[in-house]
Amino acid sequence: MSREPLTDDRLDALEAGRDIRDPKSERRLGEAFVQLSRDPHAEDVYGVADMLICAAECFEHAGDLDRGLELLEQAWAAGDNIVQPDPRAETVALLMKAGRRDEAMVRANELRRADSAELDTYLRMAEIMEEAQEDRQALAWITRGILVAEQFGIEDSFEGQSLYVVRLRMRDGMGMPRDDDDRWAEQILEERRANPDWLGD
Structure with missing residues (x-):
């Protein structure tokens, strides 16, 4: 694990000023979640699947439905005790x-x-x-x-x-x-x- 854990405070900072109507902003946030999911930390508040689901939502807001679908497939494949959604x-x-x-x-x-x-x-x-x-x-x-x-x-x-x-x-x-x-x-x-x-x- 080469990064700091994703804590509640870090998550708040990551989503600060979020505007779901701004495709570029949502795409950047989505990519951030994807990168975090690629290098999971044992103390992350979100599991890999959760991060990928968040990323998929961001790409949906950005209008990139194909990318969102791809990430949802990866989320299900991660299979790490997904709750919801x-x-x-x-x-x-x-x-x-x-x-x-x-x-x-x-x-x-x-x-x-x-x-x-x-x-x-x-x-x-x-x-x-x-x-x-x-x-x-x-x-x-x-x-x-x-x-x-x-x-x-x-x-x-x-x-x-x-x-x-x-x-x-x-x-x-x-x-x-x-x-x-x-x-x-x-x-x-x-x-x-x-x-x-x-x-x-």
Whole structure:
């Protein structure tokens, strides 16, 4: 390891004055994250995959979607206990943004078959599908996420309950009748309004 660790303070300094509307600035920041990822330090606050995901976001802001996709592939390949965002989901998002819907749906199906245990991944995929006006697909991702939450007994977590809340909103938007899960989602919303700082179990 030939460099100092990436600390919170160093990260703040690196991102100081950041303007996501400035392509040149975002490209420079993206390259900085790439370089840091190439020489990881044991005390970095970000893992290699995290740095590559940050870099991909920068290149997306800079309008270089191909470079962003390349870095997301590298992030997933790094495989160092990635939490969120899931680079596979972000790959789908970038492909949709690039107008490559067929490729995006192939990747989405691959991710679906992988059966991720991360509830945030299902929430993010639902968001991506909604943005792409694929409402039925979005609801399917929420439904799958709820099944995973119930399987692991984490439906009462903040993310688990968020799946039910999003499901309620989507079903309402589609004109579907309320069911027991929708009524529970209404209770969750009431509790959150009454306790805005509550983050679940």
